[in-house]
Amino acid sequence: xxxxxxxxxxxxxxxxSLRLSCTASGFIFGDYYMSWVRQVPGKGLExxxxxxxxxxxxxxxADSVKGRFTISRDNAMNSLYLQMDSLRAEDTAVYYCARxxxxxxxxxxxxxxxxxxxx
Amino acid sequence: EIVLTxxxxxxxxxxxxxxxxxxxxxxxxxxxxxxxxxxxDQSPKLLIKYASQSFSGVPSRFSGSGSGTYFTLTINSLEAxxxxxxxxxxxxxxxxxxxxxxxxxxx
Numbered sequence: 001x002x003x004x005x006x007x008x009x010x011x012x013x014x015x016x017s018l019r020l021s022c023t024a025s026g027f028i029f030g031d032y033y034m035s036w037v038r039q040v041p042g043k044g045l046e047x048x049x050x051x052x053x054x055x056x057x058x059x060x061x062a063d064s065v066k067g068r069f070t071i072s073r074d075n076a077m078n079s080l081y082l083q084m085d086s087l088r089a090e091d092t093a094v095y096y097c098a099r100x101x102x103x104x105x106x107x108x109x110x111x112x113x114x115x116x117x118x119x
Numbered sequence: 120e121i122v123l124t125x126x127x128x129x130x131x132x133x134x135x136x137x138x139x140x141x142x143x144x145x146x147x148x149x150x151x152x153x154x155x156x157x158x159x160d161q162s163p164k165l166l167i168k169y170a171s172q173s174f175s176g177v178p179s180r181f182s183g184s185g186s187g188t189y190f191t192l193t194i195n196s197l198e199a200x201x202x203x204x205x206x207x208x209x210x211x212x213x214x215x216x217x218x219x220x221x222x223x224x225x226x
Contacts, residue, residue, distance in 0.1 A: 044206065044217055044219050045163065045208075045217040045220075046217070047208075047214055047215040047216065047217070050215075060213055060214075062214045063214070096163075101168075102168075103210070104151060104153070104168075104169075104210035105153040105165060105169075105208070105210060106153075106163070106165065107164075108162075108165075109162040110162060111162055112162055
C-alpha cells in the first residue's frame with residue numbers, strides 16, 4: 001500500500017541544522033509532487049514546502065522558512081528530504097511528509113517526525 | 120496570503136447527530152478547498168477534495184459543499200469514531216493555508 005515514513009527528527013540547539021528524510025513506497029515516487037507540512041504539538045497545520053516531479057524541478061517555500069530550509073528529492077531512492085538550517089525555537093513541530101496530488105491536496109501523510117529546537 | 124476561518128472551534132455532539140463545520144476564505148478560491156480529519160495522535164487524512172468530491176474510502180456520511188468564499192463540511196449521523204479535529208485547506212494560491220481546525224467531541 002502507499003506509505004510514507006519520515007525520519008531524522010530530534011533535539012537541536014537554536015542556530016543548528018537537521019535533515020529530515022521521507023521514504024516512499026507503494027507508488028511511483030517520481031511521478032508525484034511531494035510536500036512537507038508541520039504542526040506544533042496541540043496546534044494547527046502549516047504548509048512548509050513542496051517540490052515538483054518534473055525534470056525541471058521547482059520548489060516553493062512558506063515565507064517562515066524561506067532561505068533557511070531546502071527541499072530536495074532522490075527519485076532513485078524514493079526519498080524526499082528537508083534540510084533545515086538556522087533553526088529557531090518556533091520551528092519546533094511535528095514535520096509530516098505528504099504526497100501532493102494534482103498539485104493541490106495532500107494524500108497520504110506520513111506519521112510525522114518531531115523536531116525540537118531548544119537550548 | 121489567503122486566510123481560512125473555521126467555525127466553530129469546538130463542538131460537543133451526540134452520536135447520530137448531524138454536524139456542520141464551516142470554512143470561510145478571505146478571498147474567493149473557487150472550489151480549491153479540501154477537508155481533512157485528524158484523530159488524536161494520528162496524521163491527517165483527506166476526506167473531501169475540491170469542496171465536494173468525496174475521497175475514496177471515506178464514509179458516505181461525510182459531504183462537502185460550497186464555492187467562492189464559503190464552504191461547509193457536513194457529517195450526517197455522527198459516529199463515535201468521528202471524534203477528531205477537522206481542517207480545511209486551500210490550494211487556490213501559494214502559500215497553501217489551513218483553517219485553525221474544529222475539534223469535535225463525542226458526548
